[in-house]
Amino acid sequence: MSVAPVKFQARESIEQVEEGHDLAPKFDDRGLITVVTTDADSGELLMQGYMNAEALALTIKTGEAHYFSRSRQVLWHKGATSGFVQTVRELLVDDDQDCIWLRVEVAGGASCHVGYRSCFYRRVPVGDEFNASAADGQVDLQWTDTEKVFDPEEVYGDAPNPTQL
Amino acid sequence: MSVAPVKFQARESIEQVEEGHDLAPKFDDRGLITVVTTDADSGELLMQGYMNAEALALTIKTGEAHYFSRSRQVLWHKGATSGFVQTVRELLVDDDQDCIWLRVEVAGGASCHVGYRSCFYRRVPVGDEFNASAADGQVDLQWTDTEKVFDPEEVYGDAPNPTQL
Numbered sequence: 390m391s392v393a394p395v396k397f398q399a400r401e402s403i404e405q406v407e408e409g410h411d412l413a414p415k416f417d418d419r420g421l422i423t424v425v426t427t428d429a430d431s432g433e434l435l436m437q438g439y440m441n442a443e444a445l446a447l448t449i450k451t452g453e454a455h456y457f458s459r460s461r462q463v464l465w466h467k468g469a470t471s472g473f474v475q476t477v478r479e480l481l482v483d484d485d486q487d488c489i490w491l492r493v494e495v496a497g498g499a500s501c502h503v504g505y506r507s508c509f510y511r512r513v514p515v516g517d518e519f520n521a522s523a524a525d526g527q528v529d530l531q532w533t534d535t536e537k538v539f540d541p542e543e544v545y546g547d548a549p550n551p552t553q554l
Numbered sequence: 555m556s557v558a559p560v561k562f563q564a565r566e567s568i569e570q571v572e573e574g575h576d577l578a579p580k581f582d583d584r585g586l587i588t589v590v591t592t593d594a595d596s597g598e599l600l601m602q603g604y605m606n607a608e609a610l611a612l613t614i615k616t617g618e619a620h621y622f623s624r625s626r627q628v629l630w631h632k633g634a635t636s637g638f639v640q641t642v643r644e645l646l647v648d649d650d651q652d653c654i655w656l657r658v659e660v661a662g663g664a665s666c667h668v669g670y671r672s673c674f675y676r677r678v679p680v681g682d683e684f685n686a687s688a689a690d691g692q693v694d695l696q697w698t699d700t701e702k703v704f705d706p707e708e709v710y711g712d713a714p715n716p717t718q719l
Binding site for chain 1: 650
């Protein structure tokens, strides 16, 4: 790996941030930036996570997705436990540089700790469909994916579930 | 519009949240939930925003995307100023229900206040490409979209730019 670290620029003007060539990411008061990860082929949204500066620099250097785990408060090389490494085909930044978009290829095809391919396996009826079905205002989530790609117990064993209530 | 409000359920167990039919969204300490918005046809990531409970309920009821603007601290019916209303074709929730995915059709085709179709119009070279090009660690953002769909000054006039440094 090359010796040069990844340099982030200071945020100096709206023009620089929105229309310039500098990478000047906005980390929030926890030191984190939001990350959106989609399947590079299908366009499907796989997960939404966070990076700190170290995770972003490592992702850029290595071409493999690194995140910061809020539940465990550690740097997280995605796939280190499960084997489902995400290879970054494209990394984009948004207009005000407070969000990163990763377009990835996933070894093994799974990104969700529950066992599904994507974390987004349930839909909410909206508009006419909601108003026609939910006279009492109660939402009934509908499954868009019912097939788990792996068994979480086999892969993660006794590791604590990252979901926080 | 139907009279029934949208009911969100209390978060009672990991099983309920991850594997159940209840919509039990996790709003953060600011009362917000992260939203990822993609083009329903192309799969392109258009924007990443936030909703409060009211914005989520209105989106479900009306089938049009409502957000909470952090810069203006107001409920935000996307397109109310620009005309670029987002019609929700599908609304999904992730495993731990702290993120909403909107798959939308955009009137006029633009979602970015800078004038581009998507907020994500610049890429960061990663992996070998970064290491080969950036001997000093300096990132040079590359444009993936150079054509603005509209002129922000014509559409927004003197409204303050939402980008925060």
